[in-house]
Amino acid sequence: DGGITQSPKYLFRKEGQNVTLSCEQNLNHDAMYWYRQDPGQGLRLIYYSQIVNDFQKGDIAEGYSVSREKKESFPLTVTSAQKNPTAFYLCASSGTGGLGYEQYFGPGTRLTVT
């Protein structure tokens, strides 16, 4: 079955620690995305990548970093510089170019930093 996996589903960290969220897809999609969702809020784009070894900042990239060494994988690191990291993080992927390519989402990782 093709899809996107995110692990773990719940993650707890102490303030000041960096933490890496995993995202893997087997849909053979070129583009991958990371979003942040806060309670009762919409989605805000953190980073996206349209091809291996290339990525761009989204609307709220400060305090986050990513890498794209493989087509299937797009891990997100939440650094200690992120002022308010507790949130629900969603990874997505899509085809590229032309019309109609929807984004497919993973199940999300809920990060709690205390």
Place this chain on the structure above:
Amino acid sequence: GDSVTQMEGPVTLSEEAFLTINCTYTATGYPSLFWYVQYPGEGLQLLLKATKADDKGSNKGFEATYRKETTSFHLEKGSVQVSDSAVYFCALRGYNNNDMRFGAGTRLTVKP
């Protein structure tokens, strides 16, 4: 830049009521339009989409028509069920643009 505005919630309906969630967009050119649904604690699932003017997307009894003249993509369902309780997001993707813009989401609660 491209943007989506959808009606604020929450929306509370009784089972079998008619549902409309309004969505309007601002975009250059001819974007593709989408509705996603999110159940508690889960990721977003594509509900339906439309890629050109006058297209109607439909799935699971939900429908939405791409209206270029009113820049709208309103979601409708004739008879909602308790299981439709979720958050609904309207989204657009610009032509030749891999970025997607989401509305703020509308929480729907259906009571038996």
